[in-house]
Amino acid sequence: MDYLVLSHCWGDPTDEERKRFCTTPENYRGRKEGFSYNDLPKTFQDAVRVTRELDKKYLWIDSLCIIQGDKEDWKKEAKRMEHVFASAYCTIAASSASNWRDGFLERNLSPHPPGRDHFIIDSHFPKRLMASGSNRTVDFIQKFFEKYSRCGLTHKSDRDTAISGLVNRIERARDTEERYGVFNEFLSRLLLWKRLDKEKTDPIVYDGRRVPSWSWMAYDGEIGFMSDSALMVPRSEDLGFDLNRETLVVKIRQFEHCRMEQGEKEHAIFADSRRVGSLWFDMETEIEFRHCVVVGMREEYQKEDPQKIYYILLVREEKQPEERLGVGEVEAPEKKYERLGVGEVEACYVSKKSDTGKLV
DSSP states (O other), X not given: OOEEEEEOOOOOOOHHHHHHHSOOTTTHHHHXXXXXXXXXXXXXXXXXXXXXXXXXXXXXXXXXXXXXXXHHHHHHHHHHHHHHHHTSSEEEEOTTOSSTTTOSSSOOOOOOOOOTHHHHTOTTTTHHHHXXXXXXXXXXXXXXXXXXXXSOOSSGGGTTTTTHHHHHHHHHHHTOOEETTEEGGGHHHHHOEEXXXXXXXXXXXXXXXXXXXXXXXXXXSOEXXXXXXXXXXXXXXXXXXXXXXXXXXXXXXXXXXXXXXEOSSSEEEEETTEEEEEEEESOTTOOOOSEEEEEEEETTSOTTOTTOEEEEEEEEEOOOOOOOOXXXXXXXXXXXXXXXXXXXXXXXXXXXXXXXXXXX
């Protein structure tokens, strides 16, 4: 059976628009009997027109085909999302419409040259991407996540789910593990995200699950990545996925012979009067300058250069209740840490000595 799917931005619909346009537990039975084209918002009407012009009978739209407000239906349908898009005759990408009301067929758009969209509109995604090599792949992934972070999902707790279908395809194609928007193959690059919104909201409250502090999915709002070029990275035993899905194994280091000062847009690191680094905190209320994890180093520096630049994660020890050692135990379990932010600093101001820890 041929059908089309609509990929679109919800925008910020009012409660009245949700009741009118969405399928809900209250109107589900009535919707099964049918509803009018005139009862749809402009973006949906345009999608119906495209479907008819292609001589197809069926169109899938998330807010119509998934019962909104029914958690069980959402869980079931979210798992099928990748299959729904992958099996469609084609996907209508209403990228020029910022909400349901705009429509996309009659907008005056200026042409733009093909770029990374060349990969995302691939009907066999990510076939084109896989043929482009590792550097272009990680570059695409970073820009794709940055764009996705600007979408403004109606339900913030869908941030880790709404993108899962495309992420799973990349994971299988690259034969690498993905956790919470971070691929093991590109671990260092994808850990170096920072929040770009001026107002930094609290972490997203996920229903019945936890998203780790090291993932950009832990927060709502726009992100950007610090590095868009190749990095020299730590050994896998110094930075890598733990057996626990929510945990990274890391080497914890300390800042030395330097201090932090508040700047206009970020915090600065100084050694005497010379600036030697910059820091960006995830939360304005969670500031601590003591521990860090080295994630990578710019490739243009020599390993022994004392002024080489480290890319780092700012971390602090997670507050935990005191645990007594059990019978036969000779040492306490590894300490757990949480991410506070990201930064860059000259290597000589980071301790060479390190301790193994768990980043959660």
